[in-house]
Amino acid sequence: MRALITGIRGFVGTNLEKELYQHGYEVWGTTRKSCPITDSTASFSRIIPVDYSSEEEIMSIINEIKPTEIYHLAGQSSVKISWDNKVDTLEVNIISTVRLLEALRKSEMAQTTKLIMIGSSEEYGAIDNGNVAIKEEDILRPISPYGVSKAATSLLFQQYVRVYELKLVYARPFNHIGPGQGMGFVTSDFAHQIAKIEKGILEPVISVGNLEAQRDFTDVRDIVRAYMLLAQKGDVGEIYNISSGEPLSIRYILNVLLSLSYRKDIEIQRDENKMRPSEFPIYIGNSSKIRDHIGWKKEYSIKQSLQDILNYWRNLV
Template identity: 35%
Template sequence: MTHRILITGANGFVGTALSQLLEREYVDCKVFALGHGEGQRNAIDLLDREAIDSAVGEIKPTALIHLAAVAAPSDARNAPRHAWNVNVTGTMNLAESVLRHAPNARFVYVGSSEAYGASFLDMSGPVTESVPLRPMNVYAATKAAADLMIGQMAYDGLRAVRFRPFNHTGPGQSDTYVVSAFARQVAEIVSGKRNPIIHVGNLQAERDFLDVRDVVRAYARSATMDLADGPHHVYNIASGQPRKIRDILDMLVAQSGIDIEVRADPEKLRPNDIPVASGDATKARERLNWAPLVPFEQTIADVFGYWQRLCNAR
């Protein structure tokens, strides 16, 4: 069987990693990319129902992996109505179109562990998928709402898989996110483009970090495996090992070989910050045969190397 996999958000950080994986390791796959924004290949607006219908009807995918979103919590906080429109209504448009034009297609929804929100405050240790969704910020609320919507649509026949990935990083990620933000600053210091001072937010928070190359393996697998239908396909993608943000910064500073001053920046402190967040991915291991493979030290080295190459090229 040839898989026809339609990816939304294909031009983004995760979408690029996913497309590369499918093209490299899945010879029986044909990838169709839907991007967004001027100049992007196959640009499409998730709020344009006719355009979505046309694309899904023409491609007739065997699976749709939905990555496109207002993905940065700061962007969602600054434009909440836009975030709700894109993350919820846009997801509904895609799911309805799949039900109409490709009813046998697998619909892979990529949500977020942030949807658990306040549940992290009540838990000691990694959370499972049965923990209530109690989002604490706009981004998390939009992802939780779309997650519940897709779960409900699974009862109406949508062949859905829902993922709740925890923090992931890798080479090519925007410096909107903490690991890339640190790596860029350290790389600029090493290249002499910045004074040896790094500005940080809350370094005491602990998060469950993964390599993007591990995360996209789960998405690819779910899109190509023969899975029984039903609403029960909801999976954490996590390492189960929370890491203190301070330790990640120390790893990057150690790679620089330079004495770097660390300064707290109130602008970088997030409201509603959760002290510790980690996930239990037992279900993904058992049902999808997935587990993280890339050592975190390798991930950090690759992110740092990416920013070093960019700094040296400028």
């Protein structure tokens, strides 16, 4: 099997690269030409710098590699950043996806390559289901610029399946976490602060936003395994939620991280700048479709994920 991962140098891309390599795949990856390539970033795969604004260049890469599977991870993935960079988020996530779909459609691999498109639970947006988990058929009401961009890609997905009969499968992951995730995501932000406090770099005070919101967290290593299974077993034209189905409050996440810390004197301080323009009290995903049809289930507990995240930041700082 030969896989091509767009955005391979990102948080999810590096984890997917390892997963595929461990399952015997020949792995290729694309990254922006502005990103330097070193030996440490090309351990499992062959990396190709690409201009994502060039449909012809993308098509040429597809024709050269002839991948059996493509995983489209390239894009802007932060909800927080999308509020400050709306235009860039829409351009990167929507227009670049169109160019990839057009490149595949016009390539020699149009009828044979399976493309896994990655959406987001942010597409569901303003859903008020109470404690009822969100299903794939629920109406999309995205409220963040990032959510809007991903909802647009899900419409593109449906169009290219129906009109051009491309072999596309769509994944909608809920919050995914894990070691190596950058700043701007709640578990990394907390763990990074705790690691610095333990090293004496910061005072024993953690700055927080809304702690009462409940979210559905899944380890990135479980997420990328789901992507691989969708490429192998997912039905063309279908959308699959990927989630734990377990709502956890941000306060719970923080308390677990604090319990794992060497320091027991850390105080919590609210920071209004960390509050989002829109926030929903509870967000749970129903992943029965991928569990029942594909056989996926999560393997990493939340405590194991948080322990690995904290250790990652301890080593880094």
